[in-house]
Amino acid sequence: MKALSGALWRSVLIGLVCVGLALMLSFPVALSAAEIPEVPGFFLAAGSETAWSSILRSIGLKERSAEDARVIVLPQDSTIHIEEIPGKLTAGRILVLEGDSETARTLGIRATAQHVRVRRIHDAHQPNLSIAWEESVDLPVFKLPRTAKIVTWDRVSGAPLTAILRWGHGSVLWVAASIGLEGYERFPFLLNTLYDMGVHPLFESSRLAAFFDFAFERNRDEGKLARELRRMGIAAVHVGAWEFFERKSILNHRLKKLIEACHREGILVYAWLELPHVSVKFWKSHPEWREKTALLKDAVGDDGWRLAMNLNNPDCRRAVVRGIRSTIERFDWDGVNLAELYFEGADGLSKPEEFTPLSADVRREVEYAYGFDPVGLFQSKEPDPEKLRIFLNYRVDLAARLQEFWIDELEKMCALKPHLDLVLTHVDDRFDTTMRDAIGADAARLLRMLDDHDLSFIIEDPYTVWHLGPKRYEEIAARYRPLTFRQDRLGVDINIVERGGHVYPTSKQTGVELTELIHTSAESFSTVMYYHTGSITGLDAPFLPYASSVVRRCEPVSGGLLVDSPLGVGVRWSGPVTLDGRDWPVRDKKRVLIPVGEHVLRPADTDIPALVTDFTGTLENAAMAPGGVEIAYTSQSRAFARMSRKPKHLVVDGVEMTLHTIGKYMVFLPRGKHSALILF
Numbered sequence: 001m002k003a004l005s006g007a008l009w010r011s012v013l014i015g016l017v018c019v020g021l022a023l024m025l026s027f028p029v030a031l032s033a034a035e036i037p038e039v040p041g042f043f044l045a046a047g048s049e050t051a052w053s054s055i056l057r058s059i060g061l062k063e064r065s066a067e068d069a070r071v072i073v074l075p076q077d078s079t080i081h082i083e084e085i086p087g088k089l090t091a092g093r094i095l096v097l098e099g100d101s102e103t104a105r106t107l108g109i110r111a112t113a114q115h116v117r118v119r120r121i122h123d124a125h126q127p128n129l130s131i132a133w134e135e136s137v138d139l140p141v142f143k144l145p146r147t148a149k150i151v152t153w154d155r156v157s158g159a160p161l162t163a164i165l166r167w168g169h170g171s172v173l174w175v176a177a178s179i180g181l182e183g184y185e186r187f188p189f190l191l192n193t194l195y196d197m198g199v200h201p202l203f204e205s206s207r208l209a210a211f212f213d214f215a216f217e218r219n220r221d222e223g224k225l226a227r228e229l230r231r232m233g234i235a236a237v238h239v240g241a242w243e244f245f246e247r248k249s250i251l252n253h254r255l256k257k258l259i260e261a262c263h264r265e266g267i268l269v270y271a272w273l274e275l276p277h278v279s280v281k282f283w284k285s286h287p288e289w290r291e292k293t294a295l296l297k298d299a300v301g302d303d304g305w306r307l308a309m310n311l312n313n314p315d316c317r318r319a320v321v322r323g324i325r326s327t328i329e330r331f332d333w334d335g336v337n338l339a340e341l342y343f344e345g346a347d348g349l350s351k352p353e354e355f356t357p358l359s360a361d362v363r364r365e366v367e368y369a370y371g372f373d374p375v376g377l378f379q380s381k382e383p384d385p386e387k388l389r390i391f392l393n394y395r396v397d398l399a400a401r402l403q404e405f406w407i408d409e410l411e412k413m414c415a416l417k418p419h420l421d422l423v424l425t426h427v428d429d430r431f432d433t434t435m436r437d438a439i440g441a442d443a444a445r446l447l448r449m450l451d452d453h454d455l456s457f458i459i460e461d462p463y464t465v466w467h468l469g470p471k472r473y474e475e476i477a478a479r480y481r482p483l484t485f486r487q488d489r490l491g492v493d494i495n496i497v498e499r500g501g502h503v504y505p506t507s508k509q510t511g512v513e514l515t516e517l518i519h520t521s522a523e524s525f526s527t528v529m530y531y532h533t534g535s536i537t538g539l540d541a542p543f544l545p546y547a548s549s550v551v552r553r554c555e556p557v558s559g560g561l562l563v564d565s566p567l568g569v570g571v572r573w574s575g576p577v578t579l580d581g582r583d584w585p586v587r588d589k590k591r592v593l594i595p596v597g598e599h600v601l602r603p604a605d606t607d608i609p610a611l612v613t614d615f616t617g618t619l620e621n622a623a624m625a626p627g628g629v630e631i632a633y634t635s636q637s638r639a640f641a642r643m644s645r646k647p648k649h650l651v652v653d654g655v656e657m658t659l660h661t662i663g664k665y666m667v668f669l670p671r672g673k674h675s676a677l678i679l680f
Contacts, residue, residue: 096175399441
């Protein structure tokens, strides 16, 4: 992008003043039937890309001209020099300034002679959160206008670091220092500040999945929780099924209530398996089947809860098959997730007290096939490198054989409930190649199973790369795409947790970092999951639907709005609407859901009813039909359609089916690719 001259920049800002009075005052406004929403955009007044671009794109803002942008960013290193600024900004527009500049001084923001070294800061959004910069930065202490609202300040000196100012009919976000190369390493809650200033994105998605562990959510009301999750854009939760391996689990009633509550909100519920962990009771009842470490001790994971059983033992395996079959049969699951089925020892040979598997079954198998007892490798100061390589390769092969066995078994169980989806969550070993030897992971081998099995493959990034930032997901995706042509069944799992060691600016991903993690993943993979539901704060929750939306193109067209999304998206819109010239019935009071591909939205002349107010699965088309609505869709599990009135009949692919509903008009639809006619 070419830098603007000072004169041109002044003319642009003056032009904004002239045209701005006709624009909306702020983003979240109710639209009449004759209005279309403003296309959100930003203008970066710099000679090249900066971190501001990534931040604003992560919530769906597109780069626009200065005349058309709502957010105008003037970075600290901008080559633009402004000799004067208009008396007021255009209505609803936001100017973002960094550091000391002529523009900042015009606004009454002045650097004093006093300096401070800033490393630890406070943010008004989370005043008790520890925020630390990797390196301290020497900054002048700024004097701000009395009307400025300080948002961020230095923890030690109290010097202001970010602030909001009203200017004319618009507003200014001032930041004392550069936001950094990545954009999240200094000021985590910049997006929250912009949201407070009226930047409410146009697009949202409801296609995220999340892991759910009752250990973190024991005191939550299931109905309230499900409603919160749906507002956060959650389409599926994967519930820890080890709690329900035994028939008489005290949590059985809680799980049934949770499944019913989620289904009422249109959320799928999967049984999340963590083999070789089965359950605490199973571990206590069968000490003879416990896996062993390289020190021949019972295998307890480094986090203390993953109690590994010896699934290589036929008797143990048969008992676990029976228990899991019972778990799947007893509850109204929508799918099964076989997660992390490999071995303990992410730190590899350096921690023999965690390294598995060294059960008697494994030792006999290796002795028979290769002529040595693998325990000896850990009893020698210098193990034979050839034997060590043999054992590490054996371990990879054993993990793959166990995974293949369990996929076959789970497919048999799913055949009893044809709506069940099957998911395999597997740690990455292509980006972090140490995982192959560390835990026996071989993603490439398992990905070949997508050719013959109907399942999704979710890539989990190991803890070794959690500090590398959002851009790593682009690289991870690039390494996995050549391994399968089933790109539609590839997904990613993000661990949103407290990270050990020195991680900046916060120990757990939040704010800008979390939003960029979700958005980069959504652009790179068809499925995005995160661990776990309880790890998202109230500050971050509103941004998940924005971050997970993917829009390739959006621009005004004659009397309407063109939107192109590869997965479908929700568009903020109020009032009746046509899609590609046809009356469109899939919307609620605040948004319209558009299908996959490129479409044009226009206000409708007549107020046709909104018949489908929420939908899961991949929406491909919809149309008004005599007495109802017809929906073309694809879904890997059941799909849910919330209707605005009570439905009476369901016809799928021309065949009438039993109508199954829950709550207020939530209709169950079969998995697969179908055309469903819902009649009232």
